[in-house]
Amino acid sequence: MQGPAVPLGPGDDCAVVDVRAPMAVTTDAIFENVHFRRTHATPEQIGHKALAVNLSDLAAAGARPVAFLCAAALPPDYPEQDVSGLARGMGRLAARTGAILAGGNLTRADALSLTITAMGTLEGEGLRRDRARPGDRILLVGPVGEAAAELRLLEAGGRLPPGRSVLLEPEPRLREGLAATGRARCAIDVSDGLVQDLSHVAEASGVGVRVDFTALPRSVRFTELTRGLAPHEAATLQLSGGEDYALVVVAPPAQASELAGEIGAVDIGCIEPGAGVVVDGAPDGACLAGWDHFDSPS
Numbered sequence: 001m002q003g004p005a006v007p008l009g010p011g012d013d014c015a016v017v018d019v020r021a022p023m024a025v026t027t028d029a030i031f032e033n034v035h036f037r038r039t040h041a042t043p044e045q046i047g048h049k050a051l052a053v054n055l056s057d058l059a060a061a062g063a064r065p066v067a068f069l070c071a072a073a074l075p076p077d078y079p080e081q082d083v084s085g086l087a088r089g090m091g092r093l094a095a096r097t098g099a100i101l102a103g104g105n106l107t108r109a110d111a112l113s114l115t116i117t118a119m120g121t122l123e124g125e126g127l128r129r130d131r132a133r134p135g136d137r138i139l140l141v142g143p144v145g146e147a148a149a150e151l152r153l154l155e156a157g158g159r160l161p162p163g164r165s166v167l168l169e170p171e172p173r174l175r176e177g178l179a180a181t182g183r184a185r186c187a188i189d190v191s192d193g194l195v196q197d198l199s200h201v202a203e204a205s206g207v208g209v210r211v212d213f214t215a216l217p218r219s220v221r222f223t224e225l226t227r228g229l230a231p232h233e234a235a236t237l238q239l240s241g242g243e244d245y246a247l248v249v250v251a252p253p254a255q256a257s258e259l260a261g262e263i264g265a266v267d268i269g270c271i272e273p274g275a276g277v278v279v280d281g282a283p284d285g286a287c288l289a290g291w292d293h294f295d296s297p298s
Contacts, residue, residue: 005066006100015102017067022122024063028054029115036168038112040154043085044092045168050114051090052170053191055097056245059177060189062127063120065099070116073109086114097174123181127249131185132205132271137256139184139265141176141247144194144216145234148241149225161224166244173247176263183259184251193240194248195288198277201250208274213239213281215268232285239279240287 008016030036030050041049051068058065070090074083094101099118147167150160154167164171173189180187186205190197195211202209216238226234250271251259260267279288 006102010101010103012103015067015069017102017119019066019119019121022124022126023066024058024061024120024122024126025117026054026057026061027115027117028057029113031113032111037154041168042089043082044089045165046112046114047086047089047091048093048169049089050086050116051093051099051118052172053245054116054118055093055099055172055174056170056189056191056247058118058120059173059247060127060187061120061122062177062181062187063122064178065097065118065120065174067100067102068094068116068118069102070104070114071107072104073107073111073113073115075110075112076108078112097172126181127177127184127187129186129188129201129204132201132207132209132250133185133252134207134271134273135253136185136250136271137253137267138198138209138211138269138271139249139251139256139260139263140190140194140216140268141173141249141263141265142171142190142244143219143222144190144244144246145238145241146219146222146225147243147245148237149222149234151241151243152237153225161221163221170243170245172245173263176247176249176265179263180249180251180259183255184249187247187249190242190244190246190248192242193289194246195239195277195279196242198248201248202276205271206275208272209269209277210272211269211277211279213279213286215266217266230285231283232287235283235286239282240289
């Protein structure tokens with residue numbers, strides 16, 4: 001794939017990316033039986049997710065996608081038609097978001113994995129984690145808890161209800177990240193759990209975070225997925241479940257209300273002096289721990 005920003009794409013030892021602006025660069029990998037199971041996800045969904053999780057990082061930086069590299073490790077018996085499926089899922093999202101495949105690598109491995117490095121251009125400094133200030137409002141774009149609820153159902157042998165799966169087909173919030181640039185102070189995507197990711201903002205900015213649990217959106221799909229769970233169990237999924245790839249934006253009060261309406265966000269709390277994350281209104285027994293990349297089960 002080539003374009004004005006990628007005059008030389010796959011085929012040479014290196015791609016050439018011609019970007020005359022500040023650039024955000026991110027890399028992320030998804031591994032079989034850690035981030036997905038082939039019994040749960042189609043090849044198209046796996047390819048989509050591999051690119052989506054990287055584009056979500058660009059969204060949190062307020063970056064516009066330009067190009068990406070993909071290193072794929074495939075088991076020896078991986079079917080050729082499934083390789084095509086990976087490419088289709090990745091390619092559809094790339095075409096829709098303007099990201100160009102500039103190159104990558106293909107190798108053999110015991111399990112399937114896809115590692116992507118994505119690049120995007122910034123206007124000015126973009127969005128960072130270290131600019132939150134006391135008094136700022138916290139805006140949430142997208143659901144939290146749905147991906148964890150879907151995983152719970154799949155691991156129990158159930159089938160997902162109809163509709164797009166947040167777990168298997170996450171949607172990077174690129175438009176919202178771009179819209180927040182220049183008006184919000186900082187942003188972060190919610191991949192490791194809402195509380196844990198907000199704690200990264202708190203630590204980087206040297207502030208405290210207060211969340212109103214009752215303000216968190218609860219979709220019809222989330223309600224269906226969590227039917228029969230105790231209140232504290234459903235709350236744990238919303239506060240600590242990862243893999244949603246929602247977007248948190250922190251903005252001054254004067255900009256927050258207008259921005260929330262423009263990007264479809266919900267105001268879920270505020271920044272205050274102090275440290276760490278406090279959640280008001282959560283049911284007793286709700287767990288606030290997030291995803292541990294080295295210890296959490298898939």
